[in-house]
Every structure is written in C-alpha cells, then in structure tokens.
Amino acid sequence: MNHKMLKTISCGVLPLMTLAIVASTATGAEYYLRAEAFTKNLPDPSGVGTIPVPMWGFALDDSFEGLELQAVSVPGPRLTVPAGDTTLTIHLDNNLSVPISIMIPGQITTKTPVFFTDGQGRQRVHSFTHETLAGNGTMVDYTWTGLEPGTYLYLSGTHPAVQVQMGLYGGVTIDAAAGEAYAGVTYDAEVMLLYSEIDPALHAAVDDGSYGTTGPTSTVDYNPKYFLINGEPYTSATLPMSAGAVGNRVLLRFLNAGLQTHAPNLLGMYMSVIAEDGNVYNFPKGQYSLTLPAGQTKDAIVTPSADGAYPLIDRRSDVTNAGGFSLGGMVRFLEVAP
C-alpha cells in the first residue's frame, strides 16, 4: 500500500496553506467562505506600472463572520477535502451588494433555482440554486453529498456570466485516498493550475454600476486583457512552481474558470492525461498539449526523467499582459528538483 504523503504542494503565489480545513466530521468537510469586493493590481502593458482592477473574490473565515483565515483572493481559497469525506458543506457570507450562490459542476447536490420575470414578462433564471442575499445576517449553507474524487471548480451559480468572470471561483479537490487522486492513481507531488481571465473594462462597468444600464448590457463583447494562472499573470518576477523531483509521479491539476478555451503546451516533457472533469479515462493519453475549454478540469501525471524548469505555455497565445511586449499571461515554469 502506498503510504507516500504529499511532499510538495504548489498553489500559486498567495501565501496560503493548502489544507484549508476548519471542521471535519467523520463524514463531512465544511468551510466558511465570505464573498467580498477588492482591488487587484495588474501589470500595465509597459510592464513597469500597475492598473487597479475591481474584483470580487472569496475569503476563508474560521466561522460565520468570524476570524479571517485567508484574505479575499482570486481564485478563492483552495478547498482540500480530506480523502474519505463523503459530504461537503460551504457556509456562505455575502458582503457584496448582489445575491450570489455556489455550485460545483460534477458534484451532487439538490438545486433550487431562483427565477425572475424580465421586462417582457418572461420567466428567466437568475441563479442555478438557492441564493445568499447581499449582507446576509445568518449563514447560508450549500451541501454536496456522495463526493466523487477529483479536481473540480466551485463557482457562483448566480448570473454567472458576470459573477464568475468578476472572480467568484476557486478550486476544490478530493483525493480517493492519501496520495491517491483517484483509485489507483498515486502521486508524489502536485501542481495546481487554475486558469482564468480578466476583462478590465467589464470589471469597471460592473463596479461603477454602468453594466446593464448605461454601459455594456451583456458580456457578449468580453475581451480579456489579462490571462492568469492561480490568479496571477506571468511576469519576469514570477517564480517557478515546484513540481516534485526526478522520478516522482507529479500530478498536474488543470482547471479553467475562464470563459475561453486555453491550450497549455508543456515543453520538454510529455504528460499522461488521466482524467477530465473528475472522470478517469479508460486509457491515459500521452500528449504534450492539452485543451482546456471553459469550465473544464483535467488531470495529468508527469514523471520527469531530468531535473530543470519545464515551460508550460498557453498555445492560444494568451501570453501577454494587456498586449504588452514582455512574456506574460498564462505561462509558468514547472521546476523539477534533481
């Protein structure tokens, strides 16, 4: 039996611990998430200065309106559900000015959609499941049962065209057993790669209230300028991501919370792509390229035979920061130790 524990975990630039567990009963994990607005500084095209962009994100608290464990961020805190837990509960605190909700595509829950009547008297969906109103005084719970192992996204299920791209998303992972992503799929090290984009003009319009009124009336002209992995675009200051050592089975968890397809290409090494949306393939696929449509997750194992920094580049050319000349966007280096 494989007793190897996780040796290296990389989750991006934010100073956070990956095992974000508050309380875990014998069968269930629970987390207290708080949705809040904040400002993110992104590099301007010259690469010298920064541009402030209004964002929405999730933070992690120790209890409802309690102590903050992790500051608000995009993506939100990674939820690492312990292997063996069969239910997951998120207690939501909404400090935004609009209702929100949470959904995890691929996991089982009972949804109660919220409808509204539009200007032409038609019934429309506002939320895929029950909402948490702005400034809620008591926590609102979202529960998933019969948890399946794998890599998943949690996202707002309310007006998702606006809310998801404003930043209401994060990753949630559940292992089949310790060091085992799926039954029989063991790993020694792990890299989390959550892809997303930012359209600053759309964020500004949502933030100043012109979205849906005097400004854009929909996200159909979505034109992202920033391309992020784990919430940050690549800059020359971006550190390589630790990806195990020679001979390790390194699990690459790809998630796409963006609205566009991305195509990570790994240079210098082949991946064994083993799962998609939390479903294990019958046979692994040996590829250096990957496609990540919006909302999809993919898991791949690499077993490096040589140490070094392996570039992972988005082949859709989303490798710029707002059109600037320097390498930016969806690029990372996977550093394999000797």
Added chain:
Amino acid sequence: MGGNENNQEAHGLLEYGIMRTHLHSRGTQFAVAVTAALALFAADAYAVIDGLTGSTFTLSANDGYVLGGDGLSIYTWGFANDTGPMQYPGPTLIVNQGTVITIFLKNYLPEPVSIVFPGQEGVTATGGVAGQLTQEAPADNGATTVEYQFQASEPGTYHYHSGTHMDLQLEMGLVGAIIVRPTEFPVDQWAYNHADSAYDHEYLFLLTEMDYDVHLMAEFGLWDQIDTTTFHPVYWFINGRNFPDTTLPSGTPWLPNQPYNCLPRMHPGERLLLRIIGGGRDLHPFHPHGNNTTVIAKDARLLQSPLGTGADLAYSDYTIASLPGQTVDAIFEWTGAQLGWDVYGHAPGDPMEPFEYAPDHGKPFPVILPGQQELTFGGVYSGSPFLGAAGDLPPGEGGLNVYGGFMYPWHSHAENEIVNNDIFIGGMLSLLIIEPHGTPIP
C-alpha cells in the same frame, strides 16, 4: 453527350506530354492555374512531403510578403532556409529517428527570435542571449547564431515555432513542421514503427490563421498599436496558402514565399496519411469529405493502450479537432464502396478494378444526366461522372481534371474559415483527388 466513356479512352488522353491549362478570372470567381505533368514518374513512386532532409539546418528569421488567396500582399515573418527567401511556413525538416538534430538560428527581424520544439525532450540551446523560454538571437541582422540541438528519439509529426514574444511572432508566421521518420523507413513506408501507420501517400496539413491588421501595423512599424488580445483572423492557411492556391503545385513561381501546397491525391484502395498540425492559436475542426478518417496518433505518439501494440486505440471520425500546438496523424482510405453505383461505369461483364467494391459492380449511374445545355460545368468536371473517364465538354469548360478523378473538399468545418478576407470560397480548404489506377502521383 458524356456518359459511359471507359478507362481506355481516358488513358489515351494521358499519352500527351506536358499539358498546361490556365484559367484566370476576376471578380467573384477565383483565379486557378494547374500544371499537369505527365510521364517521367515511376509507376510505384510514392508521394513525399516537400522539405529539407539531413541533420543540420540553418534557419534565418526574415521578413517578406505572402499572397492571400484574394491576391492581397500580407507582410509576414518566416524562417528561411539559410540564405534563401523567407518562407511561410518555415522549411519542413524531415529527419530520421535517433539522429541528433542541430539547428542554427540567425535573426534578421527587428526583435529577438528563438525557436522551441514542442514534443522534443532534452533540447539544448547555446549561443545568443538568454530569453524567457530559451536562448534567443538578438535583432542584430544575422550577426549572432544560436544553436539548438536535440535527439529526434521518437518518430512522428512535430512542429517548431518561435519562443519569443510568441503572441506576435506566431501570428506573424514563425512556425514550421518537423517530420521524424521511424527506423523502419524507408524499408517500410510507415509513420511510426508499426504497420498500423503504413501509408501509400502522405500529406502535410499545417493549419494557421492571420489577423491582417496585425501584419499591417507591423509593416508600418506601429508596434505600440498592436494588441494581440483583440485577435480577429481573416485569412486561414493550409501549409501557408489559402484556397485556391492550396491546389497549385508546390514551388509555384508567383508564390515565391509560399513554397508548399496541399493537394492530396490517391488511388482507390490506398492509404493516405494526413499529418495535421495545429500551427496557429485557434482550434480548427478539419473535415475531410469522402470517408471517415482513422486517427492513429496525437502529438507524435500512437494511440496505444498501455498493454497494447500499435494504434489499438485508433478511432474513426469525420472531423478532426486540430488543437493549438497539437499534431494529429490520421489515415484516410477510399474505394467507392457502398456508393450504390459502379464508379468506373462498368458493364456487369467487365473485369473488376483493384479494390473495387464487388456488390456495386455493374450498377448503373443512379440518375439520367441532363443534357449539356442544362448543366453548368466549372473547371473540375471531366465530362464524365465515372472515375478515370472523360467526356465531351463545351469549349472552354473543364481542363482541371485531366485524369477524370473524383474531387472531395477537405476543409475546416468552421465555415467562416473557408473564406479569404470575407470572400467565399477560400481559406482553409483544399481538394482531395481520387485518381484512377495508373495515374502517376509523385
């Protein structure tokens, strides 16, 4: 009126020497030129892909112009073969498995350039200046040479592209193909070291796109105005050409910077290998008419189960998703089976052709052909609906189908991509020609 001409008459026409047919028209019609070279080819010669062979290559990043299928000049960057003219795509490098490949890069462009090799392991780079992904050749008019080296340890279809300022330089055209021949080659004409990859003819499909505005701004040096996040392609290419230029011969003189064509041809019963490369930044659903294809490999690896041999995970489909950076190898076969009529126009007592579908032998053409005065013809009708047959045509019609083959469009099924800057028909499209037995295919 044309109907049941048989193969003998068609072969008689083929005895002539070099035949040129040139049709040229403006406006909403397209300009097409075809040169049909007859004789001089051995009967069992196989089609090869144009490119450079060997183990040491010099690529010069340079600029020039390519012609869109609508005739527009597009300022382009491309890799040239040493001191040769810039070409789009860059030279196809055809190398042997196990060989150590050395590529020298010189740069004549106004910004640094480098080369990366997706799918190759252990690539070393020396010389030049350290860039973000690899060593770069600065913009010093060819003074610096960067040396890239790797062992082509696995056979298959690969590509190379710039690793510097990728969003601009890939758009501008710095991409090319690499083919690694398996150790079995040429004893066995296989793409990999297994008979599942055997083929009679192979063709390259390097798929790219261009946003004309970016090229225009680059031409005038308006670098600050280029924003690749607002990508809007209007030209789509196979091997660096838009249809109808894809069907012109390779090395067409009036396309000096676009030396490669894409005109797949085969005889019934043969296996045609498609080497498809997603060379641009968009996905293209490549759609060969005429039959399903069998996808046997992706990213230069046979679709093979862990305990299996060969391409035991190969699958059949009629649209191949060509993803950015990914390569796909697929086998296409055609015999005319199950069309419901005898494609050769046989009478029931006539002998069978090789690979002919016996149950349809002698079955008549299913409709009565209208009279000539009720038909429009175009250039590719031979005058007869039967394979290898020709027939009477009004003066000035036909001429582009001298062997009486069947033509199928092979194209991106994203139909907005089969135009040239909004003019239909063009873009990412070419024609497969099923040629009758005995037609020389180089």
